[in-house]
Amino acid sequence: MKGLLNFGQMLSAHARITPSRVGARDLERSMTFKQWNERSCRLANALLSLSLNKGDRVAILAYNCVEWCEIFAATAKAGLVALPINFRLIGKEVQFIINNGEAAAFIVQDELVGVVEEIRKDISIKANRFIHFGMRACPAGYRDYEDFLAAGSARDPSQNVDLSDPWTLMYTSGTTGNPKGVVRSHRSAVLLSMVTEIELGLHRNDGALLVMPMCHANSLNFFGAFGYCGGVNSIYSRKSFDPEHAVRTLAEGGSTFTSLVPTHYIMMLGLPQAVRGKYNYDDLTKLMISSAPARPETKREVMEMFPNSGLFELYGATETGWVTMLHPHEQFTKLGSVGRECVGAAPIRILDEAGNEVPDGQPGELYCCNAHTFDCYWRLPEKTKEAFRGDYCSVGDMARRDDDGYIHLSDRKSNMIICGGENIYPSEVEALVGAHPMVKDVAVIGLPDEKWGERVHAVIVPHDGATLKESDLLEWSKERLAGYKRPRSYAFIAESEMPRNATGKVLHRELKKKFSN
The missing domain is CATH 3.30.300.30 (ANL, C-terminal domain)
Structure with a gap:
């Protein structure tokens, strides 16, 4: 794949070609591609100045904010691995992820410093590698994020980053109770971005409002796709979802796309008609519903509320990226299905316990094969082996295929809520x-x-x-x-x-x- 650029390199290209276009923002701040690239280069070089080596993990604990855009780009440029941590976790859960993932540095938003302080003595990160950002004064024992960036060079780091190198380590809960680290490469991220752009028909005039947490694969994957094609990544920087504020932001924020879980849509649909009806949603042309089963009536009401927006539905996982997609023109004819294989994927296999294909209409375990599947579970070779049958991967979901080749989920991972x-x-x-x-x-x-x-x-x-x-x-x-x-x-x-x-x-x-x- 000679000439294929990773995310950090692609950001440099956008900064060179369209330097004055806005590339990333949240509800308070915005950055042009030139500004975004420069700050990401400074952060990358500053991290490397801490004697971090290629492949070292950089943990991030933060609410949604524009700094995520800088951190993801900086780790890509520096050959480091981003380790996002769910801000909803308690101290002991964060401690497990930090130690299991062998994080070498920790970037923390000010409002979450208390969680880190609870466990700081029990995590194996050097004292000079804790970095703080936010509106409050930098506490003792942390480097100030802005001072840290200012000390870093604005030149692109000279790291030799290969597409096969890991870029992210994201933890997903395991059925044994301990979360598993999912390792994904730059190649996986780039190819998934391309698949997303093709499936959604994206171009540089599109913009995403990223509402789901940036520590989740859903937002990270769409962030990569919009960043790769030169669109605008708008981070919904609120700690909690306010349906009226979200509706107003969708109407007035200039984004053409958002991805929400059914709960978000249900909360917006629950607003009084007077509130829902006072906004114009013409700029919003693409909606995604994912991450949980959506009831048919919910999808119908969403399409009625946003009549000019095509409604997509996808099925995927942290490990596999997108597996299937249901397109707007299929919503009424295949309501209840999650669509067919995304572009470029091999045919899905539905297998019984012995590994034999089941007839159409019969339930079995879903196996997918695509170019953006994860590399491995971190430090869990046996679990990685269990997830694959040859090139096909399963996360334990049960499904059936109908006569037209559409996939219907009949169950989820065993007992998962x-x-x-x-x-x-x-x-x-x-x-x-x-x-x-x-x-x-x-x-x-x-x-x-x-x-x-x-x-x-x-x-x-x-x-x-x-x-x-x-x-x-x-x-x-x-x-x-x-x-x-x-x-x-x-x-x-x-x-x-x-x-x-x-x-x-x-x-x-x-x-x-x-x-x-």
Whole structure:
């Protein structure tokens, strides 16, 4: 792939060709391609001045803001690996990722310094490699981000970065409770950007409003595509989603595209008609709905609210990038499907447990094969091996193919809960709730929720004679779990009522059936 540029190199090209065009912004600030490139070069050189070596991981803990654009570009230019961390995680969860990913430097937004300070003595990053940015004064023990950039050279670093080198290490929860690091190369990112541009018909006059967290693969992947084609990346720099503010930003912010989870759309659809109807959405031409199952009625209402916007739906994963896409003209004829393979991909395979292809219409495990699949799970060769059958990759999702070749998801990763677009694995929640001294057994399931898609529900078997209240468990989980992972509701049952198979394994599906009614 001689001549193919990675993201950092492509940013330099845009800065040379269209220096005065706005390339990146958030709700408060904006940068031309020239400014963005210069600041990214300064950051890249400043990081290298800390004696970081090619391939070293740079952790980032921040809310959505324009600095993400600089950090992703700087790591690409310097041959370093960006390690984004979900800002919703608690200290111990952040600590695991930092230590497991062997981060060599840490860039932290001021409002999240408290999380870092909780664990600083327990993470293996050198004292002079903590970098702080934000509106507040730089605390002791951190380098000030702006001073750090100013000390770096504005010239492109002379690092020899190959397309096969890793660019990102993103952690996704694992069914064992510990998150797994997903390693993706520059080649993977570039090829996925090209696929996205083809599927959506993007060009440099397009702009993305990136609402989902920049620490998620969804926003990172669209960020790469719009940055690669020279469009504008607009970061929705709010800590929480305000539906009326989001609607106004979509109408007045100049973006042509956004990607939202069903919960976001449901919140906007819930606004009074007087609010929804007072804005003009003509600039908005492309909408994406993804990251969680979308009900047909939700999609219909979205298309009614934004009549000039084509609605796309995609299915993918952190490991695989985009797998399928459903296009606007297919929404009514194939409502309920997630589309067909994205351009350039080999035909999807739907396999039974023995690895045999199942007939159309029958459910099986979905395997995909494309050029932008991840390289490996960080330090987990056996897990990497389990994910592949030859060149085909699976993340454990069940699906069926209809007679027209469209894919319908029939199940998700075993027992996984998707709440507001966040993946939650019951085993992790069960381990922490089950550590309560009065809990004898616990099973965690996802129950339907009109706003969030699913909510976390814990089914508890108390120890004999124990008096256990819901308030006790709410307080217990508050200290041990990120907010989006905490059970929102509880049920208390006798041990004999917990459904199990012949080997004693809890049957989560039976519980879902029972408590969904």
